Amino acid sequence: MSLLVVGSVAFDSIRTPHGQADEILGGAATYFSVAASWFTPVRMVAVVGEDFGERHLRVFSDRSIDTAGLERAAGKTFRWRGEYKGDMNEAHTLETHLNVFEQFAPKIPSAYLESEYVFLGNIDPVLQLHVRRQLPQARLVALDSMNYWIDGKHAELMKALAAVHVLVINESEARMLSGHSNLRRAAVAIQKMGPRILVVKRGEYGANLFTEGSIFSAPGLPLEEVQDPTGAGDTFAGGLMGHLAQTGDLSEANLRRAVIYGSVMASFAVEEFGLGRLLRLNPQMIGDRFQQFKNLAHFDA
């Protein structure tokens, strides 16, 4: 079924202990779309500048991602420069140039208005709510956010949260948003804000899914080498929402599988710089890695 993502498209310059890359295609909507495209057709609403060329566009068209909602504005595309050190658990931002993203006002093409599955990437909660209100009949709306908005636009974020079904967020931000350091208490508090489904991303430790009355813990796959963690969280969300949109099944069992598919896609993403690994996948590889997660987590009573 139709999956719509609203978020950033960027050029990233990244340095990690394993190497560096300059001005490679990135951004939340990019990672999300490419990951989700292995499961279901994806529609993207984002903005790029005049420097966004045919070869960049081809990355999306090669994955059959619908870019009718990809606006081209006068100016330059969003640029981010960051670095990861040591165990690479945290990105250190060196430079951010919002460029055309600064004035981003998401325009939803009319053909997108019937989208059933929606991911509101990490942007200003005012814009997230604006988009949400244009899609009143969406079956499942998920939202990502971050410390910047939790701190700076708290009231606006609360309104956006009250209007969505799923929050996908980092562990530290779940604690910050809820004011509880205990994750279980944090989850209860966040579910009261609106989203009945909470997915907490814990980096190399995996992810937790909190639904009504149930908690699921997805393991992190110990990888031999993590080259570049950039985009892992959005890739995770792409696998999660892609699987849900593909199956149309919102049962507890299928939500759990979706968290594993998100983990599968994120585990691929970090193996190479940028989108590299995500573009060279096939359904067999995705299925095999799902089975690796199954082997990793399985035990008998």
Add this chain to the structure above:
Amino acid sequence: MSLLVVGSVAFDSIRTPHGQADEILGGAATYFSVAASWFTPVRMVAVVGEDFGERHLRVFSDRSIDTAGLERAAGKTFRWRGEYKGDMNEAHTLETHLNVFEQFAPKIPSAYLESEYVFLGNIDPVLQLHVRRQLPQARLVALDSMNYWIDGKHAELMKALAAVHVLVINESEARMLSGHSNLRRAAVAIQKMGPRILVVKRGEYGANLFTEGSIFSAPGLPLEEVQDPTGAGDTFAGGLMGHLAQTGDLSEANLRRAVIYGSVMASFAVEEFGLGRLLRLNPQMIGDRFQQFKNLAHFDA
């Protein structure tokens, strides 16, 4: 089957955000024994001072823990004072008085020499190796260690590691011991040092089991309240080794169950200060919590 533990018995004074306790019974061998006693008969080799009274001894005898190897020495029992702050991931040691533990020279009663399952708690690796050599026919010997020995007695620790089957260690110490920040590489390096089975404790994130050709990830159970993390690691080891000694089954499937039983016992331990929760258990509670871990980790393909 018979399970022998060598380690510390102490009086702990603990402060956490949830309260404090003074001079309560603790120490690695204590937590290990009490946890393991829910699975199998336990024999303890440790040392206490003249201040160790009948009521302390009764904690062990009430759990049918064999204290023939608990030496009473002239002087005071080992004392530790520590504090946990914030999310309680780390103990801050305020005072350590080794007292009689400083001259601890483990004496294995002859009746213990046929012990099949052995846990060498976190003590000087010279002593660990000395004990190990007295138990040549043991079926499974596990060892715990810490940064202090990894740094200060590296060569001695290497000799002890070469002589055991299992290493149970914290994540940060696995990295330190191996020199690899990547956990999978760390595991390969540690397995080459001797122990073919490596169990990495990751606190609230659970634990990983590395065997030949297989990795298992046990989840951490999100608890509503963690009162006091003291002894959680030794309690984990007690549940793990207790289950293995009880079943005598060293298959991959049973090792995985053992890691879950370790996690089950640790999840109880942290719910109250000191041994409180571990002393008020019953087999039904342990079984129910095992099922909670199963529900937490389960997903279908």
